[in-house]
Amino acid sequence: MVVAIDEAALERYGQWPWPRTRVAELIGRIGAARPAAIGVDLLFPEPDRFSPSAVAEEVQGLSADVARRLRALPSNDAALAAAIRGQPVVLGVAGLEARDPRFSRQPAAPPLLLRRAQDLRLRHFPGHLQSLPQIDQAAAGRGLLSVDPESSVIRRALAVAQLGDVVLPALSLEMLRVAIGAPLSISGRGSDAIEVGIGDVAIPAHADGRFWIRYGPHDPARFVSAAQVLSGGVPAAQFEQKLVLVGVTGLGLLDYQTTALGDRVPGVEIHAQILEQIFEGEFLRRPAGLRTLELALLATATLMLAFTVPTLGVGASLGLYALAMALLAGLGLEGFLAEGLLIDVAWPAIGATMVFGVVLAGALSEADAQRRALREQAARVAGELESARRIQMGLLPSPRALFAGEPRFGIDALLEPARTVGGDFYDCFMVGPDRLFFVVADVSGKGLPASLFMALSKTLLKSAARRVDDIGALMARANAEVSSENPESLFITAFAGLLDVRTGKLQFCNAGHEPPFARAPEGALERLVHEGGPPLCVLEGFEYPLAEHTLAPGEWVCVVTDGVTEAMNAAGELYGAGRLQAVLRSLPAEVEPNAMLAAVRADVARFVGEAEPSDDLTLLCLRWRGAASER
């Protein structure tokens, strides 16, 4: 129970400090209810200036008689001492860092039992402040008022402290001791812990006498106003056999402290809460092993994060971190609620957070560096592919430029690689003055391997064409030569032709290639089909047969690769030979090769639409204009 000298009391009985007679009256009222102990959270270090003799000195113009009579009256301090005497009153003592000359004598200390002789390392105050000896001597006990705050927030209080040479318990503990009538005992509990005992009550504390306060919220029900007590409005049962604290709560008196819960509570309530805690036996403890446990937690959490975060993605890492934090918080809370253990999970949490941050930053920057390296590599490869494409396209002749002004025939060709560089190729050149060699070929596969093999094949075909008259023999020779330099087992479909530009006689050979189309000015669209053979590099030693077809004057031939017939649209449909035939049929009889090329290319592009080209696309168109005599 706390008897509060609150705003209501100050309003009714005047400003603080009250005359000690009023305090005496208050204590008398409480004492009449026979409480177990009365703790007075007040100090009376100087004589009361409201004492009659002091008033006699203060007030001018009193008659000598009045002054004399006033001086003869007992002092207010004597009145208070009288009120205290015989009551279980515990007065406050404050520890000071310097000696106060007024209180050179050591305060009277309660009987102290030291269960185990050891050097006490209690908080030591060289000086102290206490009530006037006259009042002090009347008290049943003296308790320490000082909480000796370590910061602005009071988390721990002194259970016992050393004042000069004597050991004094806290006000609350001394109240308990006075109530029980037992001596105070202090025994060692390991290297940095002690146990403060009063009768059956044991309070675990640090070697310096501090112990943790387990705060509850500020509870107005603990308080009763001094005004009510003075007016007799509080039934005796409220105080009977209770521990009653008397203190000031009036806001103007400024004895307010911040607790660990963040409440601003009157200083006297801290004493009350300490007493409640002692009765409930719920002490907050920090056994010696706890530091080891915290270090182990710190090590576990940091090591776990240090080793797992680099192997996880950002999301998983954050999840793990959150889990670790939740576990630490849960452990701290569980320890506090279930065991009253004060496990400091803040340091493991802070350590883990720092390690997490560093490791995650490291992992991210490493990932970033890798990404950058990959980007650079991709750019380099793209650049190399781009230059490979230029080289590949440079290998292909430009028929229109090559045969510009050629009166006997017209020829044009087009190649669009699907993956920057491709495996299609075409070639055309004169073999001797009157014979035009041309070839369209497709290496199986795409990309760099196909394009490299294409370059090799094109060269070998060209050299074979210059040495062999018979186009079938040319194919057989190319087959042998390309096969011998084919570690990747690629193959090549090819259509090769040798046109006698004087007569229109066309010798051709098809090695597994899409048969070309041909059309004479007056004729229907036809395909140049013959027995042919498999693609180059498929069957070793195959003897390719040749076929002949005599072109009519103005007749054209169009050779394509499967990039045309198997061009695919977004729906997965193939362009097909049918569409190719349709567009070729629609062309006028006198169409020139470049116009033909453009028409087919446009039709395929229309069909494919936005779809990614699936294969290289090659077209070669040739038109024989007829013998010199016929032109």
Next chain:
Amino acid sequence: MPLAHRLYDSALVLAPSGRLDHDNCEAFREELAPFLERSAKERLAIVLDLAGLEYVSSAGLRCFMLAAKQAKAQNSRIVIAAMQPVVSEIFQIARFNLVFDAFPKVRDALAALSPAAAAAFDRG
């Protein structure tokens, strides 16, 4: 590409399905490899049942060519059967009929390989 397989006496019938092109031909080769090894070890002929094959690109043709070359090198036989028209046309254009013996139906292929295989096929 899933590669279903059944054994009829001394003939292993493999049935690739779907499309065989640049994107999956390496996977097809890896699927095919253990069967080719087995055919060499156990003296089995292989019938490629192409009824489920919808399309084959030039890269896919290369897989067939490689299988044929390996079969030839290990002195085992590999034939094809039941090609769909699209695939048949591609094989025709590429003259792969010169590489493989092709049969209209799986049973025809088995009959050409061994009477016992055809008999096993007839028994189911």
